[in-house]
Every structure is written in structure tokens, then in C-alpha cells.
Amino acid sequence: xxxxxxxxxxxxxxxxxxxxxxxxxxxxxxxxxxxxxxxxxxxxxxxxxxxxxxxxxxxxxxxxxxxxxxxxxxxxxxxxxxxxxxxxxxx
Amino acid sequence: xxxxxxxxxxxxxxxxxxxxxxxxxxxxxxxxxxxxxxxxxxxxxxxxxxxxxxxxxxxxxxxxxxxxxxxxxxxxxxxxxxxxxxxxxxxxxxxxxxxxxxxxxxxxxxxxxxxxxxxxxxxxxxxxxxxxxxxxxxxxxxxxxxxxxxxxxxxxxxxxxxxxxxxxxxxxxxxxxxxxxxxxxxxxxxxxxxxxxxxxxxxxxxxxxxxxxxxxxxxxxxxxxxxxxxxxxxxxxxxxxxxxxxxxxxxxxxxxxxxxxxxxxxxxxxxxxxxxxxxxxxxxxxxxxxxxxxxxxxxxxxxxxxxxxxxxxxxxxxxxxxxxxxxxxxxxxxxxxxxxxxxxxxxxxxxxxxxxxxxxxxxxxxxxxxxxxxxxxxxxxxxxxxxxxxxxxxxxxxxxxxxxxxxxxxxxxxxxxxxxxxxxxxxxxxxxxxxxxxxxxxxxxxxxxxxxxxxxxxxxxxxxxxxxxxxxxxxxxxxxxxxxxxxxxxxxxxxxxxxxxxxx
Numbered sequence: 001x002x003x004x005x006x007x008x009x010x011x012x013x014x015x016x017x018x019x020x021x022x023x024x025x026x027x028x029x030x031x032x033x034x035x036x037x038x039x040x041x042x043x044x045x046x047x048x049x050x051x052x053x054x055x056x057x058x059x060x061x062x063x064x065x066x067x068x069x070x071x072x073x074x075x076x077x078x079x080x081x082x083x084x085x086x087x088x089x090x091x
Numbered sequence: 092x093x094x095x096x097x098x099x100x101x102x103x104x105x106x107x108x109x110x111x112x113x114x115x116x117x118x119x120x121x122x123x124x125x126x127x128x129x130x131x132x133x134x135x136x137x138x139x140x141x142x143x144x145x146x147x148x149x150x151x152x153x154x155x156x157x158x159x160x161x162x163x164x165x166x167x168x169x170x171x172x173x174x175x176x177x178x179x180x181x182x183x184x185x186x187x188x189x190x191x192x193x194x195x196x197x198x199x200x201x202x203x204x205x206x207x208x209x210x211x212x213x214x215x216x217x218x219x220x221x222x223x224x225x226x227x228x229x230x231x232x233x234x235x236x237x238x239x240x241x242x243x244x245x246x247x248x249x250x251x252x253x254x255x256x257x258x259x260x261x262x263x264x265x266x267x268x269x270x271x272x273x274x275x276x277x278x279x280x281x282x283x284x285x286x287x288x289x290x291x292x293x294x295x296x297x298x299x300x301x302x303x304x305x306x307x308x309x310x311x312x313x314x315x316x317x318x319x320x321x322x323x324x325x326x327x328x329x330x331x332x333x334x335x336x337x338x339x340x341x342x343x344x345x346x347x348x349x350x351x352x353x354x355x356x357x358x359x360x361x362x363x364x365x366x367x368x369x370x371x372x373x374x375x376x377x378x379x380x381x382x383x384x385x386x387x388x389x390x391x392x393x394x395x396x397x398x399x400x401x402x403x404x405x406x407x408x409x410x411x412x413x414x415x416x417x418x419x420x421x422x423x424x425x426x427x428x429x430x431x432x433x434x435x436x437x438x439x440x441x442x443x444x445x446x447x448x449x450x451x452x453x454x455x456x457x458x459x460x461x462x463x464x465x466x467x468x469x470x471x472x473x474x475x476x477x478x479x480x481x482x483x484x485x486x487x488x489x490x491x492x493x494x495x496x497x498x499x500x501x502x503x504x505x506x507x508x509x510x511x512x513x514x515x516x517x518x519x520x521x522x523x524x525x526x527x528x529x530x531x532x533x534x535x536x537x538x539x540x541x542x543x544x545x546x547x548x549x550x551x552x553x554x555x556x557x558x559x560x561x562x563x564x565x566x567x568x569x570x571x572x573x574x575x576x577x578x579x580x581x582x583x584x585x586x587x588x589x590x591x592x593x594x595x
Binding site: 014044046049050051053054055056057 | 122133134137138141151152153154155156159162167
């Protein structure tokens with residue numbers, strides 16, 4: 001019996017962490033989209049190669065659309081997570 | 092599941108809780124590793140993606156990191172030249188495509204590690220669940236009952252068994268020695284063995300003593316008889332005595348080990364045995380032992396067996412052998428006036444001689460007897476040992492004359508002599524037969540002729556001997572030719588024996 005709660009906590013904590021991570025990334029992505037959308041047209045945009053320190057020159061409009069897409073995906077994932085939590089609570 | 096199941100303390104909640112915690116620790120560790128590997132995998136995927144598009148352009152405008160905090164604009168050229176870290180600070184130059192393959196290879200390895208970790212995690216998750224179940228079981232004590240078997244009692248029993256195990260060494264000997272007593276003594280003693288009160292016990296002991304004395308007398312009787320010529324039987328008796336003594340001592344020791352009551356018994360047994368010094372004390376002990384160990388009563392029977400054998404060999408064999416012959420021989424002996432057949436006996440100097448003298452007739456052929464005691468068919472077997480055997484052989488050579496002479500020889504033989512021979516042929520015959528030293532061959536022929544005239548009294552014997560012999564005669568003549576040197580000696584010896592008897 002005592003075993004249950006910690007495990008659930010673990011699961012909850014993981015879910016919680018996941019949710020926090022998700023919301024953080026959503027905020028981040030929102031900022032990115034705002035920044036990209038507010039950039040002057042002659043500004044250069046560099047994108048960091050993941051896991052390295054090098055930055056590649058990227059197209060501004062392209063990056064804006066890409067960031068918007070990721071933002072949408074993140075929002076969708078966040079929405080699903082909240083829906084599942086609501087379902088659990090209802091049960 | 093391992094620890095609680097094997098542990099002596101039954102599912103103590105603390106232990107179960109700790110076990111579950113350890114399992115969960117492993118699970119969380121696995122999860123962390125999995126996350127790490129997933130990150131690695133994602134990194135490799137990004138790298139792969141970049142590598143796939145890198146050769147698309149000749150040059151890239153990039154911000155080159157200049158230290159951790161500074162960047163400077165640059166151009167990435169040689170887009171299809173990549174140095175790959177192989178490990179241990181070794182690099183290899185390769186194209187983007189080869190780099191992609193390398194990355195793919197590494198991704199495979201990462202994926203494998205991920206799968207293993209997933210399995211371990213699943214395994215430990217299930218274990219954690221099981222420990223939870225165990226905890227439930229321990230918590231809800233009403234539903235589950237612990238069934239145990241106490242081993243202490245078993246160990247004691249096994250000790251007892253060990254003791255019994257020792258007995259087999261002594262037992263087989265006993266079994267060999269005693270068979271016949273079993274019905275008489277065994278039935279009485281068995282049931283009584285353990286549960287007698289002391290009085291009963293003593294009464295029983297006295298009774299046993301009496302029996303032993305009786306038996307001892309019986310035993311001695313045959314020994315006295317044996318002086319006449321039963322060496323074999325006497326030897327058997329001696330053997331019995333030895334065996335029984337050994338067994339008896341063993342038994343006594345066993346009894347002592349087994350308990351107070353048994354001690355008394357064992358001591359008393361020893362005492363009795365020493366007094367009488369006969370084999371039958373050991374019998375009694377054996378009976379008791381049988382009672383104790385639930386050992387088969389076989390032990391007892393053997394002591395009596397030798398007696399049986401004697402009786403059988405003595406009376407039965409003689410009867411089977413040829414009653415008429417015996418009677419005739421007796422008459423002859425009476426007439427001759429000497430009861431001892433010894434002089435007539437053939438000379439046996441070597442084992443081969445025994446086979447020559449003791450011969451079975453099968454389908455008119457001589458077949459060396461396998462074992463004298465076995466005697467698959469006494470009627471068929473021609474007792475060549477004394478006069479008959481030699482007679483058969485002689486008949487082969489000399490014909491009718493031989494048979495006649497043989498008859499005389501047989502007549503001269505004592506019934507006792509025959510008995511003796513059958514019982515312990517080798518032993519008995521040697522001493523008796525030696526006196527008539529191997530005669531000369533010439534004497535044989537002469538004697539044969541002489542005997543014929545005397546034959547009329549012996550004639551009845553030929554009738555007995557002949558039915559078997561006639562077919563044999565031809566054969567024997569052939570055999571005799573080959574065996575010639577040995578046979579004449581035999582004849583002579585018989586004749587001599589006959590003469591000796593007559594003279595005596």
C-alpha cells in the first residue's frame with residue numbers, strides 16, 4: 001500500500017516535469033515567433049546547430065514559419081496533456 | 092521477490108518496503124539513462140540531418156564560435172569534407188555520406204542500449220509490482236497462511252536410519268548362515284522384541300538359552316558324526332560358527348547403540364553367547380535385531396540349512412543313487428567283513444581326476460559333472476567315483492569283464508563311502524583314496540580276469556550299471572585309447588581296494 005503513493009508521485013512528478021517543460025518551451029517559442037515577426041527585413045538570422053556551438057545562417061521568413069509551426073505543435077501537445085489530466089480527475 | 096521468499100523472516104513489511112524501494116531506484120536509474128540515451132540519439136539525428144544537407148551547397152555563411160562567448164562571421168567551405176572523431180582523439184577524414192553512415196552505425200548502438208534499458212526497466216517495474224503484492228500479503232495476514240515443515244525431527248530420524256544402514260554389512264552374512272531357524276525363532280521373537288517387560292524379557296532369554304543349548308547339542312552331534320568322514324560338513328559348521336560369532340558381536344554393538352532396552356538385550360545376548368559359545372545365540376540376537384530394524388528374518392534360516400544339506404546329501408542322495416546297489420554293496424561288505432570302502436576309492440591326485448571319476452551320462456556320452464552337489468539328475472549320473480565310474484571306463488576298454496570287476500568294486504564300497512563322496516567328494520576322497528596307491532597297469536588286467544569268476548554274487552549290480560553303460564562302451568573304448576595311460580591306474584586301484592577289503 002505504501003508503495004503506491006510514491007510511484008504515483010513519480011509518475012505525477014514526471015508528468016509535471018513534462019508539463020512544465022512543455023509550457024516553458026511554449027513561452028520560449030512564443031518569444032521566438034514575436035521576435036522573428038518583429039525583425040527588420042535586412043536582419044540576418046542564424047540558427048544554432050544543436051549540440052554544437054556553430055550557427056548557420058538561415059532565412060528569416062523561413063525560420064519564422066518554422067518557429068510558428070513548432071509553437072503550434074507545442075500548444076497542441078500541451079492541450080492534450082491538460083485534457084488527459086482533466087479526464088483523470090473526472091474519473 | 093527473491094529476498095522475501097528466501098528470507099527466514101516471513102515478509103516483514105520493512106524488508107519488503109526496502110526491496111520495493113531498491114527496485115524503484117533501479118527503475119528510476121533506468122529512466123534517467125534512457126533519457127540520456129534519447130538525447131544522444133536526438134543529437135545524432137540532428138547531426139545526420141545536417142550532414143545530409145551540408146553537401147548541398149558549396150559554402151555556408153556561419154557564425155564561428157570564438158571562445159565560449161564570442162562569435163565572428165565566417166564561411167563554411169569544404170562542405171563535403173568531414174573529420175570524424177573515432178575515439179581516443181583519433182580522427183578520420185571522410186565525406187558527408189560516409190559520415191552519415193558512421194552516424195547511422197552509432198545510432199544503431201544507441202538504439203540497442205535504449206532497448207536494453209527499456210527491458211530492464213520493465214523487468215524491475217514488474218518486480219516492484221510483485222513486491223507491492225507481497226506487501227499486501229504480509230499486511231493482510233488473514234488471507235495467507237505460512238505452511239512449514241519442521242526439519243529437526245527429520246534429522247533425528249535420519250540419524251536412526253544411518254544406524255540401520257550400518258547393519259547391512261553384518262546382515263548378509265547372517266542371512267547366508269541361517270535360514271531354517273527363522274520360522275521357529277523368528278516368529279516368536281519378532282513381535283515380542285521391543286515391548287516386553289523386563290520379566291518377559293528375562294523369561295524369553297532363558298527360553299532362548301534353552302533353545303540354544305538344544306541347538307548346540309544338535310550342532311555338536313553332526314560334528315561327532317563327521318569324524319567318520321564328513322569333512323565338508325564339519326567345515327561348514329565351523330564356518331557357521333565364525334559367521335554367527337561375527338554377526339553376533341556386531342548385533343550386540345548395534346543393540347547397545349540403539350537404546351537402554353537394547354543395551355540390556357545386547358549385553359544379555361553377549362553373555363549368553365559366551366556361556367554357550369554356540370552359533371544359536373547369534374540366531375536369537377538376529378531375531379531381535381530383525382524385530383528392531385524390521386530387517387528381513389532371512390538371517391536366521393541359514394544356520395539350519397547346512398543340516399538340511401547334510402540330511403539330503405546323506406539319505407536322499409544315497410536313496411536316489413541306487414538303493415539296490417547300496418544294499419548289494421552292504422551285503423558284499425558284510426560278506427567281506429569290512430565296512431570301510433576306502434580302499435576301493437579311486438585315486439584322486441588332481442582336480443582332473445575328480446572329473447574323470449564323477450561323470451554324468453548324457454545320451455550315452457560321458458559328460459563331466461558340473462557340480463557334484465547340484466547333480467541335475469542323480470539317476471543318470473554314473474557315480475564313477477568309487478567303482479562305477481571306473482567301471483564304466485574300464486568297460487569301454489575291457490568290455491564285460493570290466494563291468495563285472497567294477498561291480499565287485501562297487502559292492503565292496505560302503506554306502507557311507509558313497510554318501511561321503513557326494514557330500515564332500517574332494518576332501519573325503521583324497522585321504523581315503525590315497526592309501527591305495529596307484530597300482531601298476533599289469534595288475535589291473537590280471538585282477539579283471541580273477542574277478543569275473545567271483546562276479547556271480549556281484550551280478551545284480553551289473554544290471555543296474557549296464558543300462559546306462561552299454562551305449563557308452565563303444566565310445567569309451569575310443570576314449571580309453573586316448574586316455575589309456577591314466578585309466579589303467581584307476582582300475583588297479585579299484586582292484587587293489589577290493590583286495591585290501593577282502594584281506595581286511
